[in-house]
Amino acid sequence: MVLENKLTLMEEYMMKIKYVIACTPILLGVICFLAKAIIGGNVAADGTLEEPFFLIPIGYLLVFLGIVSLGGVALISMFKKTQVLN
Secondary structure (H helix, E strand, C coil): CHHHHHHHHHHHHHHHHHHHHHHHHHHHHHHHHHHHHHHCCEECCCCCEECCCCHHHHHHHHHHHHHHHHHHHHHHHHHHHHHHHC
């Protein structure tokens, strides 16, 4: 009885960890967008634009990867729950 309770708590903990790991790229993407907004851009004396442009595509890529991984984790969890019920 106690062992089953511990296994259930461990499974719940692992489920939460999977979702946190899947959401991490989304958080990193938002941090990229915030860093781009905070750093900003300026024009140098010779007329060239100095801007951290690389943060924009990296931010979009991280957000996209986070959404895909979160969807994948949710689908896998849903399929596992339906298999347990059957």
